[in-house]
Amino acid sequence: MKKYAAILKKEFLQIVRDLPGLILLFLMPAAMLVIITITQENQIIGTDSGMKILLVNSDSAALGNTIEEELKTNDHFTCRVFESEKEAQRAVSEGRYQILLMVPQGATATIQQLAREHASDTANTGNMDAGKLSGVTILYDPAVMKIYTEMLVSSLQMIIESTAIKVYMESYTEALKASVSDQMDAYRQELAMTDFEKELPDFPGRQQVISSIRSGIRNQAHKSLKINLPGNYSGAERLVTIRAGEAGDHTRLRRFNLLNNNVPAFILFAMFFIVVPLAGSIINEKLLGTKDRMMTLPVTRLAFFSGKITVFLVVCLLQFILMIGIGRYFLPLVSHLPPLSLDVNILALIVVAVASSLAAIGFGLLIGTVTSTFGQAAPLGSVLVVILAVLGGIFVPNYMMPDAIRTISIISPLHWGTDAFFSIFARGAGIGTVWPQLLSLLGFFGISLIVVVYVFTKRK
Numbered sequence: 001m002k003k004y005a006a007i008l009k010k011e012f013l014q015i016v017r018d019l020p021g022l023i024l025l026f027l028m029p030a031a032m033l034v035i036i037t038i039t040q041e042n043q044i045i046g047t048d049s050g051m052k053i054l055l056v057n058s059d060s061a062a063l064g065n066t067i068e069e070e071l072k073t074n075d076h077f078t079c080r081v082f083e084s085e086k087e088a089q090r091a092v093s094e095g096r097y098q099i100l101l102m103v104p105q106g107a108t109a110t111i112q113q114l115a116r117e118h119a120s121d122t123a124n125t126g127n128m129d130a131g132k133l134s135g136v137t138i139l140y141d142p143a144v145m146k147i148y149t150e151m152l153v154s155s156l157q158m159i160i161e162s163t164a165i166k167v168y169m170e171s172y173t174e175a176l177k178a179s180v181s182d183q184m185d186a187y188r189q190e191l192a193m194t195d196f197e198k199e200l201p202d203f204p205g206r207q208q209v210i211s212s213i214r215s216g217i218r219n220q221a222h223k224s225l226k227i228n229l230p231g232n233y234s235g236a237e238r239l240v241t242i243r244a245g246e247a248g249d250h251t252r253l254r255r256f257n258l259l260n261n262n263v264p265a266f267i268l269f270a271m272f273f274i275v276v277p278l279a280g281s282i283i284n285e286k287l288l289g290t291k292d293r294m295m296t297l298p299v300t301r302l303a304f305f306s307g308k309i310t311v312f313l314v315v316c317l318l319q320f321i322l323m324i325g326i327g328r329y330f331l332p333l334v335s336h337l338p339p340l341s342l343d344v345n346i347l348a349l350i351v352v353a354v355a356s357s358l359a360a361i362g363f364g365l366l367i368g369t370v371t372s373t374f375g376q377a378a379p380l381g382s383v384l385v386v387i388l389a390v391l392g393g394i395f396v397p398n399y400m401m402p403d404a405i406r407t408i409s410i411i412s413p414l415h416w417g418t419d420a421f422f423s424i425f426a427r428g429a430g431i432g433t434v435w436p437q438l439l440s441l442l443g444f445f446g447i448s449l450i451v452v453v454y455v456f457t458k459r460k
Helices: 002-017 019-041 062-073 085-093 107-120 146-193 206-221 233-237 258-272 275-288 290-295 301-334 346-370 374-391 403-411 413-427 431-459
Strands: 051-057 077-081 099-103 134-140 240-246
Touching: 002 301, 019 258, 019 301, 051 062, 051 085, 051 146, 062 077, 062 099, 062 107, 062 146, 085 099, 085 134, 099 146, 107 146, 134 146, 146 240, 258 301, 258 346, 258 374, 258 413, 275 301, 275 346, 275 374, 301 346, 301 431, 346 374, 346 413, 346 431, 374 403, 374 413, 403 413, 413 431
Parallel strands: 051 077, 051 099, 134 240
Antiparallel strands: 099 134
8 A cells, every 4th residue: 555655646746747738738628628619609510411310101102202212312311211110219319320200100191181182172271280280200319419400300391391292282283183174074064964956846936946055055165164273272381290309218318508519528538638648657757767666666567557547537537527617617608508417317427437537548558658759659649639539529520420430430439438428418328328338438448458568568
């Protein structure tokens, strides 16, 4: 225990003596969080997206099939069809897909029946009862930022409504043709009925009567035909009801906004930037001979690294507290954003913060061990952190990335951390939900530590 306390004291003194570097470690990610969040608050997002959409087409008719074809050929979406609504909702609520579109059974038949009623009913011109309209449901991942869901839901509504009008007009036209044909047949039949020359018996003045009747028929045939067109075409303005909402258990969902997205992201970004001071600490010990002198003492390699792990774990957790404080108290003062809500599973939040800290420490130990000089460690560590941050969705949400980049992003520990934080802040998740990300973060720390000890031993 005395050895550990001595090592802990040495690490504490070493990091305190580099006070400018320590201040930079806190101020740089904090400043980036403030600047980028304020910038993004009023950002205009384009229409292109790499979002993945699920479709449950229970209709399997004109409306559902046309919507399916539109989504599959749309370059802005990646569409996959699911059979089970329950399975699809679970996939979206867990963040594997960003949005779910469900077309109910009989949606096409409802629109076609509506078109036939409009084509034949000339009296009813009022608004249609919503109970007679086809209902389409859109559910989205609660962890997707509001600006993206609004953009995507708006695009889907346009697709749904234009498809519904197309289906309606096809049925309406067919019904209208039938109505006109029936009226023409009735008109011809009416004319035919007036030709009763053969039915007239012989009587005085018969020819004069026949001439009068023929004259009447000719006059009737030359009259313009008045076709009674339906007067309720305005009903086509509203053919479907579209319900949009969040997927998952609504008792656990949390209101997700820009702060919910940016604060966890920059917590991880700040944690992983300890690679610079941590790697510098290891390299200084190599250059000054501190490591060699300590190895002459009865100190295990685990004890040698345990001091660094403990001190930098405290630093990471202080960064975590700072970022939470900025999101909860400072940013609402300088923007129109609401305070960061901590109405979440606190135990899960703390466990993820610790696991993320350990992953960041493992990364810093790894860079410091495999490099020989600070000139190697600083640029290598900084560049790798930025790359891992981009892959992890710190600057651009992962679901907006191209497929190739999104596939590569699974190797980034920042991706695991952001997934876990988003699940806690947006989906109301607990440890039982984020355990895969926790295992990944702790596994990364464990593997990094094994590699560090191995390289450390070989270089001894």
